[in-house]
Amino acid sequence: MAAIRHVEICNFRGIAYLSWAPKEGINALIGPGDVGKSTVLEAIDLVLGTRRSTFTDTDFHCLNVEQPISIEVTVGDLPRELLDLELYSAAIRGWSAVTSELADEPGEGLEPVITLKVTVSESCEATWQLHSERLAANELPRAMRNDHRAMIMAQRLGSAVGQHLAWGPTSSLSKLSGSGKGMGAALARAGRAARDDFTVADAPALKPAVTAAQQVARDLAVPAALDAIAALDPRSVNISNGAIALHGSNHVPLRALGTGSSRLLAAGLQAKVSRSVPVLLLDEVEHGLEPHRIARLLHYLGSKETESRPQVIMTTHSPVVLRELSAEQLCVARSDIGKTLRLERFGEAERGLLRTHAEAFLSAAILVCEGPTEIGLMRGFDLFWSSCNQLSLAFLGISLVDGKGTPNAQKTALQFSAAGFEVALLRDSDVPPPQNEQTFRGRGCPVFCWRDGHATENELFDSLPPEALPELIAIADKHHTSTVVDTNLGSHGLNKDSITALRTRPTDAHRSILAKAARSGAWFKRIDFGEEVAREVVCPNFTSLTGQLPITIQEIWTWTRRFAPPNDT
Template identity: 25%
Template sequence: MIKQPRIRRIKISNFRGLASTDWIPGDRMNLLIGGGDSGKSTLLHAIALIFSPTNSAQVFETDYFNRSLDHGFEIEATVSLPPEVELANFQQTLWPWEWNGNSAILPDRERDDANSDPVCVFRVRGTADLELVWEVVQPNMEVVGLSTSLRRKVGVVRLANDDRNDRDLRLVPGSALDRLLSKGNLKSRISAQVGSVEVSNAFTGDETKALKNLDKILKNAGLPHNLDIGLTSSQGLSIGALVGLLAEKDGTLLPVASWGAGTRRMAALQVAGAIEAATRLTVIDEIERGLEPYRLRQLLDALGSDHQQCFLTTHSPIVIAAAKDAALWYMDGGGQIGRLHPDKIGRQQNRDPETFLSKVPIIAEGVTEVGFLRALFHTVFREREYVHGIRISDGGGNESMLGLLEALRSAGINGAGFCDDEGRFPERWRKLKDASGPKLFQWPAGCLEENVIAHVPDDKLLSLAYDPDGSGGDRLRTLADRLSLPGKEETEILAAAGSSAALRALIIAAATGDKRGAPDDRSAKEWSKHSQRWFKSIGGGAELCEKMIALGLWSKIEPDLLPFINAIRSAVGMSALAPGELRFDG
């Protein structure tokens, strides 16, 4: 039996920028990511609105999709409620539906109650007259009012990304502090106490005289008289709402609402955590706002250790990396929400969480490809690729990046890939290629090093052994070891290789760590490490790209790579390059 409310499904129609959104969230922590203006904050506001603790919430024409009032908007939530909510104690009789894992269905009278999963269907509508109507949809399709008392009983703690995070630190109706402290008639007792303060004691003689003169004027006019000055509430604002938490700072009691954004957020959640478990449902927009990384991790740990359901949005890689137990969701510009499955993204979530926050993530097979592409796109864009929202990430190998690309595609993320064709999982790769087009690049044969080194002129082959600092001893040593030479002079290596074709094959084998032909196991282990002395690093991949350019090899490689480059340019809103248009002359 659940101990806190659970939103099983939420459907939104024509609310702000969301024309149609239908989402079945996870039971615990739900972390929403997506581009700006994709609707993440709107979704959190919709959840808060359906459980609004008052009927005074206002809507404006901008809350309607495309400002169209004719059809109104609708937010519907299928909710599981714990027994502590005590539905039987409310005025109207609420009959439960039954949850089948996907939607609310009519209850099965023959089903054992112990195996049933009862839910309620709550709804809020924005009418064409800019009014809000809260409703409960019964299993017989009868609609009854959703009372403020029930909405307050469920209670949503909402921390928005603006400066209004102090609501739950004041005694406003339905706030966390109100639900924690307001037993009996606390607010009325506070209002009476505050209203009895003798404000007029602060008057000067002239001010007292002016008030008496006003009293005479009103009395002569037949209006209320015997005037005094005191604290009063106004429309939409009660005296109780002026009462909030105070805390000592440097010997002075200050409103907690006046402290920093991060402190206010942490304090509001602590207040909410002190309320009985049945009223914990939390929505936090941009959870990282105002919090240092260590406090952010503390907050995520606290939310994850509880059994409550919460809804978070973020633009922070720290949050994505730290929220390992959260259900990670991607929301696209059309309001559709896709799950990023943890079994396929877990390693990437820890290794490079920024992958999931970029406009166009490019998943490269390994570190060599990462370095090569970063150097190549620096030339393509004449500036760093991240300026355009591109993130080039190490996918951790061919099979690992395949699963990652599938997860990105399934969630709706506009991903790209750059890798070898190792001949494994051909059907899965084919489906990805059909869906991605030229954004998914695989060499027709061989790997990156093979395809570049294949075009190096014969008389320039040994120039590959020298890094940008002019040092080539380590790389020449790998060639000499493979030829069983005691020395590592170029002349010895050239003579032992016997031909340019053999030398080219030898360099490719060393650069890729090929251990075939090693005389024994010990040598095989050493040969497999040779790639690290060549281009098997981010810096090595960048060097390989620079050598491609310096040796004039681009015209040979352009037919393979230009469609991929143009697909990336198109994804960031840039025009395609014609063959021969890309220049490397500084």
């Protein structure tokens, strides 16, 4: 079954350059938005798809029309007809599966492949042709027969898939119907029956016009129109293949289904005819589907199969898809400043992270937080920054990951760094960090933390001005009740009168007791609690903070701005 071995894209839309070797089976492109994943599918479709597109200046990278658009798709596992040396001898090239390198001539140990190329010049005129250095040097013909091209074509399924649920020229149903012998005669009979069945009685509003036409014919001596009637014009009633579609039991066409259901059915039909269309392109595979149907579709496309299946190249922003696929089936899209796009694969080491932190794989950068309190604080600060007209973490493509305490947080951060992500760590300092933190720092990754011996609760109660401390206590009261909070305070040596004084007029001497009670009572050990603390108490008092807290938060803010677009820092 034909499969894409290599894709090379130059100067096309958001991609300055890409060189990528997809694998057989499923290739899921993941990563942050607007990095170029869908553009890869569009480029492949332009070369191997059934349509011909018109181009404008906006299709050139950064509107640079002086450099032509060039898209090359190399295909292997060729059908016997394409290995005909008489037709394509100068077009056959060699592909090394070991080194993922392309040679212009076939050779020992190399798979015979062909390259199809689309070039778009400054005039926005496109050229589709077979490509090899020998063809170019000898000015040989570069055309490919249409029936041969159909053997290696790709089928793209977008949001509009209704044509695949009807019998059309390129639909899956037509391929499943085989030659379609006798279809033309059946359609002609259907057209005649429609015309025979129609009478003016079906549309009474037509009768006055028909009568008027007959009168005019009599007055102007047009004998052929004396008995004029209203009927369906054979030239207008042209029932083609596309007029026959799948219908439900209620006689409603299935292409009227919701987006998710229609895509699911069309993708399944495409998989059924994979021998006819060996490459399937799916943009946003999860679009319109519930998690259980996403899993079913991926299974149907061969996510768990080892035998030869259609090659599938898809994009996704769904953690459900990431958890269903193996690490080897994923390619993360990363872009340099010059928009050289890289599609990098994961391995066995990332399998565990995919199960526990799939969402983070869809981001540009990751801040691993020691626990839910730290995640909540960062979410609260993010809301505060956004309210001050600063770019949000979501805009910057930064995700927050729960490290689930020391030393697991350091381990998680190191694993993400080894997988090629931009990673930072936020932890408290109540216990010494594990040795692997030094390894993490050695990779150039920042660690944000409080003063030695300080947990997050210590830093909060030590940094806020005295008048803000009752606000923290009020949040604890709201979520745990004042009775529980008083019990926590009493367990650290305070009597009823001291607790009353602390609640109304806290002093510096009360700070350590409040921190101990907050830690033992888990006052803020939830993401939403930590978010409320940052949003309602810390941020409004930020200019009055002392100690390490404002310094660390400023360091984190500076780190996050690294991921801002140019001129947006």
